[in-house]
Amino acid sequence: KEEEEAEEARRAQAVADKKASREEAVRSDAQADKQEVVALIHGPDCVVAATKTAVYFVTSEGEMRKALSKDIDKVGMGAGGASMVLIVKGEDFLELKMEDYAMDDLGMLFSQLQPS
Known part of the structure; x- marks a missing residue:
């Protein structure tokens, strides 16, 4: 029983570490662009951040993607x-399943991210 609890704690820590590293990647990318995350x-598959002029996200595989707000066609x-879907330059850029996020957060x- 103690072993199972220790294993569960290790798994939870690994998930927390992965989330923290994805958040750090998003924040450092925004910072490199001199943007403040607003x-x-x-989510289970990615971390998404918005600034005044761009959207950034990191997938669970560690892939970083970015789109400028001016290129957003539709939300x-x-x-x-x-x-919820983000269309950038006519293509699906990001899709977030509503069941994975709190509605207030979405x-x-x-x-x-509304196009200007």
């Missing part, structure tokens, strides 16, 4: 209404 959310509901993030 919204940041964690809206995904197919079936179960996700609302805060996507309010920062």
Whole structure:
């Protein structure tokens, strides 16, 4: 029983470490662009951050992607209404399943990403 609890604690710590490193990657990318993060959310597959002029996200595989706010065509509901989608230059750039995030977090993030 103690071994199982120790293993569970190690797994939880590994997940926390991975989230922290993805958040750090997003923040350092924004900082390198001299941008202040105004919204940041964690999900099971990625960390997403918005600044006044861009959106950044890091996938669970560690892939970093960035889009400038001026290139965002549309922010809206995904197919079936179960996700939020960000369309950049005519292509799906980011899709977040609503079940993976608190609605308030999604609302805060996507309010920062409305195309101007």
